[in-house]
Amino acid sequence: MISLKSKDIISILDFTKEEILYILDLSKRMEKEGSSDILKGKVLANLFFEPSTRTRLSFETAMKRLGGEVVGFDELGKTSTVKGESLRDSVKIIEGYCDIIVLRHFLEGASRLTADSVNIPVINAGDGASQHPTQTFVDLYTIKKVKGKLENLSIGFLGDLKYGRTAHSLAYAMANFNAEMYFISPPSLRIPKDYLEELESRNVSYHEVESINEVSSKLDILYCTRIQKERFADPVEYEKVRGIYKLSKSVMDELNVKDDLKILHPLPRVDEMDESLDATSYAVYFQQAHSGIPVRETLLATVLGAIQ
C-alpha cells in the first residue's frame, strides 16, 4: 500500500508512476468531495524567498480550506537572510513553529537542502530554474482530466525550455507515460542537455524543433511557457527572444492541429498567448489554474498523514 505520510515533495524524480497516479486519484476525490477540517490545528509555513502570487495563494487557500493555519513571508527583505543567516539555520528555527514547510527560493536545490535539514515535510514551490513539482501534479491532473488518460500522448513544450522549470518537471513526469515529446524553442532557450539525457535513459522519444508549424498536427497537448525576463542576466538576450511565439485564435485557425488539442500554461502569461485564444476549445489553462487548489489540498493532507 502506498503511503506518502512525511514524504518531502522536492522533485518529480522522487515519485514513482504509481505514487503519481495515487496522488492524482486522491486529488480527484478531494475535488469531488470538497474541503473539510482535516488539517485543523496544523500550521503551514509559506517561505517565499522569491515573489509568487498564484503558487503562494493557492497553498494558503488549500491549507485554510482544510482548516489549517498559515504563517510565512513573501519577500527576501523580510527575512533574516539579509542579516546573513544561512538557509539551514533559518529553516531549522522555523521548523519549531510549524508542521510543514512550503518553500520557494531563487537558488536551485534550496528545497532539497531544506528537506535535508528539518524533520517535518518540505514542499518545493519552485527553486530557481530547477523543479516545480506541485505545478507538475496540477498539470498532470489537468491533462488526465481533459484527455481522459496520461498514456501515449504527444506533448509539445513551447517557449522557454532552458529556464522553464515547469516544463522540466512535466517532461520528467510524462516520461512515465510513454509520451512522445516535442521541444519547441529558439536555439538560445533549448531544453538543457541534462534533461534530455534523463529522458534518453528512460527511452523517451523526443524531438527538438524551432517552429511549431513543423509539429503542430501531431500534438495532443501543447504546454506553453512564458519567456521569463527575470531569468536573463543580459536584457539584450531577452529582447532577442521576447515575443517569438504568439498564439492567438487566428494563429490556431491557420495551424494544422488536432480538433481535440488542449493548450496548457502554468501562467502568468505575457504575450505568448493572446486573449482571443481563451474562448477556443483548445484553452484549458484557467481550468488548470483552478485545479491548483484540490491538488495542493491533496498534497498537504497526504504528507501530513490526514488522508490516504
Add this chain to the structure above:
Amino acid sequence: MKKLEVSAIEEGTVIDQIASKSTFKVANILNIQDIDQVVLIGFNLSSKKLGRKGIIKIGGKLLTQEEVNKISLIAPDATVNIIKDSEVVKKFKVAIPDSIEEFLKCFNPNCVSNHQKIQSRFHVINKNPIRIRCHYCERHMGEDDIELV
C-alpha cells in the same frame, strides 16, 4: 629486460595508466609540490590501452581514499601500485564511487551548494562516460564539467 621509461622507486606508490592529458591534473590532486620525497612523472608514454599515458611515481607515500576517489574522476583507467622493497605488493584499479561528497564543485552557478556553507553532494549516474548528478540542483555534470576543490 624491459627498459623503464620512468625510473623505479623502492617504497611508495605508482599511479599508472593515466590518460596523458590528465597526468598533471592527477599530480595537482596529490599536491606533489608539497612532497619532500622523490616524485617521478612521465607523460606521453606509449600505451597499448590508452595510446598515450602518464605515470606518476611517488616515494614514501600511500594514497588516501579521498585521493583515490578524486583520481577516479579525472583518470578512470588509472591503476595504483603499492611498492615495498622495490616489489609491487598491492595493485588495484581506481573505482568511481557511487556518491561523492565534499571535493567537487557543482558547475551550476545558481546551485545552492555554491552559495551556502554546505558540503557538495553528487550521485554518480553513469561511470563510463562519467555523468554525475548534483544532489541539490539535480544538474548533470560530465568529465569536462568536473572541477575538484
